[in-house]
Amino acid sequence: MENDYRYxxxxxxxxxxxxxxxxxxxxxxxxxxxRALDNVSFRVAPGEFAFLMGHSGSGKSTLTKLLMxxxxxxxxxxxxxxxxxxxxxSSGIPxxxxxxxxxFQDFRIISSMTVFENVxxxxxxxxxxxxxxxxxxxxxxxxxxxxxxxNEYPGHLSGGEQQRVAIARAVVNLPGLIIADEPTGNLDxxxxxxxxxxxxxxxxxxxxxxxxxxxxxxxxxxxxxxVIELSHGVRILGNK
Amino acid sequence: MKYIRIVxxxxxQSVKNILRNLFMVFASVVVVFFVLLVVGIFIEAGxxxxxxxxxxxxxxxxxxxxxxxxxDETAKEYFDVISKDARVKTATYITKEENLNKILxxxxxxxxxxxxxxxxxxxxxxxxEVQLNHFEDGTAFxxxxxxLDGIDSVKDIVETVDKMELTRFWVNVGxxxxxxxxxxxxxxxIFNTVKLTVIARHREIEIMKYIGATDVYIATPFILExxxxxxxxxxxxxIVLSGVYKAVFNFISExxxxxxxxxxxxxxxxxxxIFVGFILFGIATGFVASMLAARKYMKV
Numbered sequence: 001m002e003n004d005y006r007y008x009x010x011x012x013x014x015x016x017x018x019x020x021x022x023x024x025x026x027x028x029x030x031x032x033x034x035r036a037l038d039n040v041s042f043r044v045a046p047g048e049f050a051f052l053m054g055h056s057g058s059g060k061s062t063l064t065k066l067l068m069x070x071x072x073x074x075x076x077x078x079x080x081x082x083x084x085x086x087x088x089x090s091s092g093i094p095x096x097x098x099x100x101x102x103x104f105q106d107f108r109i110i111s112s113m114t115v116f117e118n119v120x121x122x123x124x125x126x127x128x129x130x131x132x133x134x135x136x137x138x139x140x141x142x143x144x145x146x147x148x149x150x151n152e153y154p155g156h157l158s159g160g161e162q163q164r165v166a167i168a169r170a171v172v173n174l175p176g177l178i179i180a181d182e183p184t185g186n187l188d189x190x191x192x193x194x195x196x197x198x199x200x201x202x203x204x205x206x207x208x209x210x211x212x213x214x215x216x217x218x219x220x221x222x223x224x225x226x227v228i229e230l231s232h233g234v235r236i237l238g239n240k
Numbered sequence: 241m242k243y244i245r246i247v248x249x250x251x252x253q254s255v256k257n258i259l260r261n262l263f264m265v266f267a268s269v270v271v272v273f274f275v276l277l278v279v280g281i282f283i284e285a286g287x288x289x290x291x292x293x294x295x296x297x298x299x300x301x302x303x304x305x306x307x308x309x310x311x312d313e314t315a316k317e318y319f320d321v322i323s324k325d326a327r328v329k330t331a332t333y334i335t336k337e338e339n340l341n342k343i344l345x346x347x348x349x350x351x352x353x354x355x356x357x358x359x360x361x362x363x364x365x366x367x368x369e370v371q372l373n374h375f376e377d378g379t380a381f382x383x384x385x386x387x388l389d390g391i392d393s394v395k396d397i398v399e400t401v402d403k404m405e406l407t408r409f410w411v412n413v414g415x416x417x418x419x420x421x422x423x424x425x426x427x428x429x430i431f432n433t434v435k436l437t438v439i440a441r442h443r444e445i446e447i448m449k450y451i452g453a454t455d456v457y458i459a460t461p462f463i464l465e466x467x468x469x470x471x472x473x474x475x476x477x478x479i480v481l482s483g484v485y486k487a488v489f490n491f492i493s494e495x496x497x498x499x500x501x502x503x504x505x506x507x508x509x510x511x512x513x514i515f516v517g518f519i520l521f522g523i524a525t526g527f528v529a530s531m532l533a534a535r536k537y538m539k540v
Contacts, residue, residue: 068450091454098452108447122451124249127242169451 017047018176018209019081019099021067026076028062036062039076042228044211046081049203051220052213054230060213063230064181067211068102069093080177098126101170101178101208103199105185107162109154109169115141116150119168126173140168143205144198160191164198171202178202180212184219192216196223246457253461257437258468264433265469271429272473272525273480275422276518280481282415287509289408296401302382303395304368308361310390312336315366318388322368327377334367365392375401423525426473430466430529438462438537445538459534466530470522478518482506 021044028037037059044050054060065071066078069085078085080100088096109118119137128136141147144164154162163183170178180199184192196212196219203210214220220227258265304322306315316333323331334342340363347353357363372378378398385394438445448458485506505511 094449094452094454094457096452097450102450108443108450110444110447121447124245125448125451125453125457127246127249129241129245 017207018178019083020044020046020079021177021209021211022077022079023063024077024079026066026073026078028059028066028071029074037066037073037230040230041076044209044228047203047207047209049200049210049225050212051223051225051227052211052230053215053217053220053227055215058230060215060230061181064179064211064213067177067179068100069096098173099175099177101167101175103163103166103170103178103180103183105182107154107159107166107186109162109165111154114151114153115146115157115165115168118154118165119172122169122172136172137168140172143171143202144168158191159187160194163187163191163195167195167198167202171206171208174206176208178208178210180210180214182214183212184214184216189219192219193222200225250457250460250464254464254468257441257461257465260440261433261437261465264436265465268426268429268433268469269473269476272426272470272522273477275426276474276477276521277480277484279415279419279422280477280514280518281484282411282418283514284481284485284509286408286411286415288504289404289411291504291509293401293404293408296397296404301397302370302372302378302385304370304385304391305393305395306366306368307390307392308363308365310366312366314390315368318390319368322370322385325381327372327374327381328370329373330371332369334369336364336366339363339365339367423521426470426525427529427532430469430526431533433469434462434466434530434533435537437465438534442537455538459531459538462534462538463527463530466533467523467526470524470526471519472522474518474522478515481514482511485509485511 023040023042026037026040027035029035040059040063052060052063062071066073066085067080069088073086080096083096085096110121113121116137119140120133123133123136138147138150141150144167146161146164146168149157149161154165157165163186167183178199183199184195187195199210199212200223202208304318306318312335319331319333322328340358343363344358370381372381375398378396382394382396382398385391445458489505
């Protein structure tokens with residue numbers, strides 16, 4: 001794949017693995033005075049799969065927003081690989097986001113596009129050629145088990161399948177980091193389990209660092225990865 | 241190659257935007273067309289008046305008509321004095337007979353009626369046609385002539401030109417007023433059209449932002465939509481304006497025949513410059529309006 005990204009993880013110790021995530025004394029206070037994160041520090045190792053847990057209002061969403069550069073930390077440092085997110089200018093945000101695959105609770109796929117088009121969208125934007133798009137999109141759809149449904153529209157897919165399309169789009173340009181914000185929030189138990197397994201597969205096969213924000217304790221305990229738990233904006237569990 | 245593909249993708253998105261919002265795009269094109277047509281008519285009126293004024297000014301003609309009681313000898317004495325005036329470029333003596341023939345020629349359709357007046361002494365008058373070196377001397381010269389005894393009338397082109405200048409001033413005021421109001425109107429409509437497209441594609445824009453599309457990349461199709469709306473409106477307005485100009489050209493020519501004014505064709509009357517101006521206006525309004533709409537409504 002042509003690589004014109006302004007950011008890379010070149011200083012990574014292991015190039016086959018996703019970037020390390022480091023939060024150092026991160027505080028986020030909104031303009032209305034609400035302190036969503038209070039002096040949070042943790043580390044996610046390169047290529048690790050970790051859960052970010054907490055009740056609603058615990059600061060999970062704020063934390064993922066900081067990682068997506070939707071919000072900026074009030075104080076403290078956030079490092080993704082060699083990138084200090086505090087130093088990323090507004091104009092650099094799109095280039096940073098190309099290194100991150102994002103999965104949302106509400107899927108965020110375009111209903112007027114087919115499964116293939118929804119995934120190809122991310123590559124077209126980067127100016128990828130037709131052959132490259134075909135190869136990479138089909139690889140991503142294979143990975144999520146939707147290759148046969150490439151011509152279907154989202155309206156004809158189940159919730160679990162729609163989330164798979166979103167995951168395929170998130171991984172199609174092989175990002176080093178996958179952030180999933182409540183990816184199973186709109187799914188039944190069976191589909192939730194499948195989505196979690198799929199994220200694990202991506203972690204294993206692509207070597208991507210995966211951070212999943214969720215409040216579903218049962219599901220987390222079944223999967224069995226490290227948990228970073230937040231409560232009222234403070235990390236209470238998950239040392240490493 | 242990569243950039244060609246990106247440009248191709250952006251163009252495809254612009255076409256999609258236009259097709260998705262065809263009715264509003266059509267409305268915007270109509271407004272731009274109407275705006276430019278009105279402004280164009282004002283501009284052409286101003287330019288035509290300017291051309292007429294210029295031609296009149298170049299000639300700086302004054303016709304002095306003596307009363308019928310003034311004899312040829314007296315008129316010739318005046319002619320000698322006027323001819324030697326430093327301000328006068330040429331002076332032509334028109335005999336009583338020549339004047340009469342002119343009148344009869346002018347009313348040739350009712351020639352028989354006027355034949356009965358051929359011997360009327362009131363139609364037996366001498367004239368002097370004067371062309372000045374400088375148009376600016378006209379008012380003073382005419383005032384002096386009017387002081388002379390035996391002058392019946394002075395056909396004063398200066399007064400006509402002054403009236404035309406005043407008209408041209410108001411036409412120019414109208415042009416500027418129309419341009420300002422109508423530009424505001426076009427900006428508003430293109431802004432709203434692009435706003436609707438941005439809102440309709442809100443979800444797509446949001447996703448594009450999350451997968452790393454730059455603002456320029458996202459906004460470009462919307463800006464191209466606005467700019468193409470402006471250009472199409474401008475081209476149609478120019479075509480219609482040239483048609484309107486040609487349609488009134490004959491009418492202008494007829495009027496001009498009586499005054500020896502040579503009317504200009506559309507091309508001579510700034511048609512090319514107006515085309516360029518219209519296109520630039522279309523691009524500028526389309527760009528500004530869509531840029532503002534994209535900036536305001538693209539924040540997701």
